[in-house]
Amino acid sequence: MITVRGKTIDVLFSAEAIDAEVQRLAREVAAYANDDLVVVSVLKGAFVFAADLIRAMHHAGIAPQVEFISLSSYGAGTVGGDVRILRDIDADVAGRPVLLVDDILESGRTLAFARELLLARGALRVDLAVLLDKKGHRKADIEAAHVGFDCPDCFVVGYGMDVGHAFRELPFIGHVVG
Template identity: 65%
Template sequence: MIEVRKKQIETLFDERQIAAEIDRMAREIAGRQPENLLVVAVLKGSFVFAADLIRALHRHGIAPEMEFIQLSSYGSGTTGGDVRIVRDLDGAIADRKVLIVDDILESGRTLLFARDLMLARGATGAEIAVLLDKHMRREAKIEADYVGFRCPDHFVVGYGMDVAHAFRELPFVGRVI
């Protein structure tokens, strides 16, 4: 446990565990030999995971291109509401194999929206890779194709994930005690 910003943070998944899972996921993705792969990172929480994943894909012989989309389903609280596009993709995705990368799969509404959007825009396929899966929180019928860790039912921070814009810089996933 460490103290950051006068808060105690308990480590759930450390740097070494995360690196090993990302390498495993990249090896699994590369094993499918995706051609013309476009990685679409869902901002903001996935930016650290997406960066590490594309470098791991490179080490396994895959040369993806990268895009970013920012989606929101939070509104004034942390659940409910419709999913909306805050920042859209810059380029076209028609006739591309898309790998949607997000930090965490909880309710599934945002990732279901993202997958359906990619397919509606002409992607030849849209798979999902998440660092964390909180299956117990699922509301939509969707599963990730690649999962790093099953996450306990805690609010998590670090490795790009935040609470009120804090703790994104932590090199591990933890929870505020």
């Protein structure tokens, strides 16, 4: 346990464990990808994971184009609804393979929307890479091709993920317990 900003956080995945998984995922992607790959990172939560993953992909021998998309399915509440595009990608994905990168796959609604959007724009295929998979909360029919960790059924923070705009900077993933 660690105390940050007066809150006690139980560390679920250490910085070292995360780094090992990111390296493994990069090698997994590099085994089939080439430099025509477009990596699309979902903002805001995936920015740390995506940055580490694309650097690891470089070391694994591939140089993808990197894009960012920002989507919202919550508005002011906490229950998912219609997905909106807040910031779109700039790249033309027609005829190209895409790796859609997000921090956590939970309900799957947002990622299913993004995957369908990219396929409708002509992407050759859209694979999904997530650091965390919270299987018990799935509402959409979608699975990730590349998964770092199975996520316990709790609200997680750190490594880009936040609660109330706090804790994104943590180098580990944890659960606020008090």
